[in-house]
Amino acid sequence: MALIPIDLRTDRWFLLGLALRIAAIVLLVPEVQAHWFTPFMAQTLAAPSLDPWTSFLLQDGRTPDFFYGPVMYLYHAPFLLPGMLADRLAESGTIFTGMAMGVSLLVADLALLLVLRRMNEGHDERVLLFYWLSPLVLFITYWHGDTDLVPTLLLALSLLLLQRNSPVWAGVVLGLGIGAKVSILAVVPFLVIFLWSHRRHRDTLPGFLLACMGVALLLLVPPLLFSPAVQQMLASNPRLLVANPGMVSILDVDIVLGAGQKLYIMPVVYLLGLYGAWKVGRMSFDLLYTVLGVAYLVVLLLTPSAVGWYLWIIPFLVTFQLRAGPRASGLVMAFTVVLIAAKSLITAAPAVPLLGLPLGWLSLLPEDMMSALRLNSIMVSVLMGLGIVLALTMLRRGLDENDFFGLSQRPLAIGIAGDSGTGKDTLALAMAGLFGEGAVTGISGDDYHLFERRGKLWQAFTHLDPRANDLEAFTRDALSLLAWRPIMCRHYDHATGLFTPPRRIQASDVAMVTGLHALYPPALRECLDVGLYLDMDEGLRRFFKIRRDVGQRGHSLERVLASIERRMPDYQAFIRPQREHADVVFSLMPADPVLLEDINYTGPMPLKLRVRMRSAISLDRLARLLIALCGAQVDVTQAGANTMAELVIDGSDVQPEDIHFTALQLVPHLEELLARHPVWQPGMTGIMQLIVLLQLAELTPKRR
Ligand SMILES: Nc1ncnc2c1ncn2[C@@H]1O[C@H](COP(=O)(O)OP(=O)(O)OP(=O)(O)O)[C@@H](O)[C@H]1O
Numbered sequence: 135m136a137l138i139p140i141d142l143r144t145d146r147w148f149l150l151g152l153a154l155r156i157a158a159i160v161l162l163v164p165e166v167q168a169h170w171f172t173p174f175m176a177q178t179l180a181a182p183s184l185d186p187w188t189s190f191l192l193q194d195g196r197t198p199d200f201f202y203g204p205v206m207y208l209y210h211a212p213f214l215l216p217g218m219l220a221d222r223l224a225e226s227g228t229i230f231t232g233m234a235m236g237v238s239l240l241v242a243d244l245a246l247l248l249v250l251r252r253m254n255e256g257h258d259e260r261v262l263l264f265y266w267l268s269p270l271v272l273f274i275t276y277w278h279g280d281t282d283l284v285p286t287l288l289l290a291l292s293l294l295l296l297q298r299n300s301p302v303w304a305g306v307v308l309g310l311g312i313g314a315k316v317s318i319l320a321v322v323p324f325l326v327i328f329l330w331s332h333r334r335h336r337d338t339l340p341g342f343l344l345a346c347m348g349v350a351l352l353l354l355v356p357p358l359l360f361s362p363a364v365q366q367m368l369a370s371n372p373r374l375l376v377a378n379p380g381m382v383s384i385l386d387v388d389i390v391l392g393a394g395q396k397l398y399i400m401p402v403v404y405l406l407g408l409y410g411a412w413k414v415g416r417m418s419f420d421l422l423y424t425v426l427g428v429a430y431l432v433v434l435l436l437t438p439s440a441v442g443w444y445l446w447i448i449p450f451l452v453t454f455q456l457r458a459g460p461r462a463s464g465l466v467m468a469f470t471v472v473l474i475a476a477k478s479l480i481t482a483a484p485a486v487p488l489l490g491l492p493l494g495w496l497s498l499l500p501e502d503m504m505s506a507l508r509l510n511s512i513m514v515s516v517l518m519g520l521g522i523v524l525a526l527t528m529l530r531r532g533l534d535e536n537d538f539f540g541l542s543q544r545p546l547a548i549g550i551a552g553d554s555g556t557g558k559d560t561l562a563l564a565m566a567g568l569f570g571e572g573a574v575t576g577i578s579g580d581d582y583h584l585f586e587r588r589g590k591l592w593q594a595f596t597h598l599d600p601r602a603n604d605l606e607a608f609t610r611d612a613l614s615l616l617a618w619r620p621i622m623c624r625h626y627d628h629a630t631g632l633f634t635p636p637r638r639i640q641a642s643d644v645a646m647v648t649g650l651h652a653l654y655p656p657a658l659r660e661c662l663d664v665g666l667y668l669d670m671d672e673g674l675r676r677f678f679k680i681r682r683d684v685g686q687r688g689h690s691l692e693r694v695l696a697s698i699e700r701r702m703p704d705y706q707a708f709i710r711p712q713r714e715h716a717d718v719v720f721s722l723m724p725a726d727p728v729l730l731e732d733i734n735y736t737g738p739m740p741l742k743l744r745v746r747m748r749s750a751i752s753l754d755r756l757a758r759l760l761i762a763l764c765g766a767q768v769d770v771t772q773a774g775a776n777t778m779a780e781l782v783i784d785g786s787d788v789q790p791e792d793i794h795f796t797a798l799q800l801v802p803h804l805e806e807l808l809a810r811h812p813v814w815q816p817g818m819t820g821i822m823q824l825i826v827l828l829q830l831a832e833l834t835p836k837r838r
């Protein structure tokens with residue numbers, strides 16, 4: 135019980151599922167285990183060897199039919215050994231060994247439940263209903279006796295690790311999964327496509343793939359090269375690599391082409407599935423799960439009678455039901471009922487030794503051969519129909535909800551306008567820290583000034599005058615980046631006051647357009663997903679600007695002060711009016727204005743933030759969470775007929791991890807936006823990061 139979380143130990147649904155499992159383990163002896171699994175394991179464990187397959191062949195004289203990898207053997211062995219010992223002591227045949235096998239599966243079952251809870255956080259109760267009480271899991275594992283829970287667990291754990299930014303461990307675990315059952319290999323090309331098409335994950339691909347294939351080869355090559363029995367097993371029936379107990383193979387479905395040639399359907403369908411995944415391009419984890427679920431479902435529908443394989447789709451069916459609502463659950467339930475009925479017709483019922491019932495005691499097929507065939511065909515047809523509907527529903531939903539921000543069509547565009555020294559670059563850098571450096575391309579209005587510092591025309595214009603900037607090129611370049619086209623752009627070097635030679639800049643997931651005039655050209659602001667205007671308290675702006683321009687850019691105090699005064703009319707004429715075009719206006723204010731009086735003050739500057747928002751759907755929730763989770767003080771003013779909604783936020787000691795946690799509660803589909811290791815800023819900058827993400831989530835889907 136120590137492994138089971140406290141909330142589960144008292145949950146009635148969990149206890150019900152556990153009771154059903156324990157009863158099944160005690161009462162039932164499934165055919166798959168009694169005939170294939172347990173005898174092989176028990177016989178080879180009794181005389182341990184590095185090559186149990188050959189040891190079985192030598193002892194029994196039969197080619198072994200344990201066509202799983204060594205991981206499956208090593209996983210079950212520690213459970214079976216005490217069972218075998220108990221049987222020997224009690225002289226009870228294989229009763230306890232069989233039960234030990236059940237316990238071994240129960241542990242994998244519990245582990246899979248915990249993994250699914252982690253994969254679907256916030257849905258604990260429904261994960262219990264959809265997984266732990268799933269009749270399909272109970273039927274396949276405890277009635278039919280299949281052991282596919284072990285590779286399914288490793289597959290789900292690998293996906294969870296991938297989701298949690300541990301690609302190398304995800305690879306190792308998937309390698310173990312392949313080492314348990316080779317057919318898990320089928321997901322690898324899908325995962326490669328997923329990681330490659332998602333720029334955010336692309337750099338994890340080599341680590342993941344190397345780890346996965348390294349572990350898989352390490353586990354599978356020795357038996358293939360050095361085990362005579364494995365070689366004999368495969369030589370007599372190479373299809374075993376893709377078969378399961380009962381010798382069902384994915385090559386069983388074919389079309390006869392004539393002249394002795396056959397077209398195997400499954401490889402064709404599989405390649406089409408890979409092509410489809412490639413065409414979808416950037417996938418969210420949600421869509422990845424849908425694609426994997428549908429791919430496996432199609433394999434199952436086109437393969438007769440592989441009962442255990444249906445376990446592979448369970449994790450994906452659980453996520454589907456969690457996301458898609460009651461109708462989806464109804465569809466999954468109908469599919470489950472028909473599947474169990476169809477498989478019960480053609481597979482032997484488990485023995486119930488305590489009641490004296492032998493294997494196959496329950497036969498649902500009519501005695502008459504023709505009627506039996508007809509009934510079976512009807513069930514298979516209904517199952518196929520329901521399966522197709524289920525696959526199509528999963529795909530439609532997955533594709534509809536994929537790529538919430540439309541990133542596969544166009545990069546996200548964030549515009550940041552505001553006067554000099556209001557914090558445009560600071561905010562742009564903070565946002566790049568969230569998206570990840572490689573995911574962001576920034577263009578800065580400063581690079582589009584028409585003249586270098588010593589240019590004579592600066593006597594006629596200030597930098598704030600649109601005529602002193604090439605706003606056409608600024609707009610053109612922004613639009614190019616939004617069409618995924620690279621640009622050639624020079625850079626204005628603030629240290630020298632000179633332009634650098636033009637450099638090639640590649641488009642990326644997020645285009646960050648910052649500058650004095652980022653919301654000035656209509657064509658530019660119309661293509662933005664979110665437009666921000668920074669409107670700092672004037673005393674604070676002067677303080678920051680003087681500190682930066684004198685301290686970092688090497689200007690004299692007199693020059694900076696003179697420039698601030700000279701620019702005022704142009705600020706009023708060209709910069710401030712852009713506020714009207716912004717979705718969000720941020721105004722940083724000093725929390726302690728006295729600090730501004732000392733121009734030489736270099737210590738921390740506690741800040742307050744006023745935020746005005748055009749779209750304020752989550753205004754109250756945002757305020758509540760900032761108070762509750764970040765410990766900030768927040769005043770809210772709802773939007774009026776002609777005024778924007780407003781928040782005033784105070785709290786300089788707001789911590790980055792609290793803001794991150796708040797973002798997880800507030801911003802839908804956050805994982806599609808953030809870097810694998812996003813950097814949140816403390817204090818008001820962190821709150822600005824959060825609000826920009828929230829606005830993106832509210833505005834982007836509407837604007838696309
Ligand atoms: N959110 C913030 N928190 C703390 N300090 C800030 C913040 N924003 C700006 N500052 C201060 O103001 C200074 C100016 O900021 P920044 O360089 O980002 O402004 P800018 O709008 O990009 O200016 P310019 O248009 O002149 O390049 C920074 O050096 C920093 O000291």
Ligand SMILES: O=C(CO)[C@H](O)[C@H](O)COP(=O)(O)O
Pocket residue numbers: 553554555580587597628631650
């Ligand atoms: O205001 C600016 C940006 O917002 C200008 O880019 C800046 O002032 C350039 O001039 P200089 O290098 O002479 O300071």
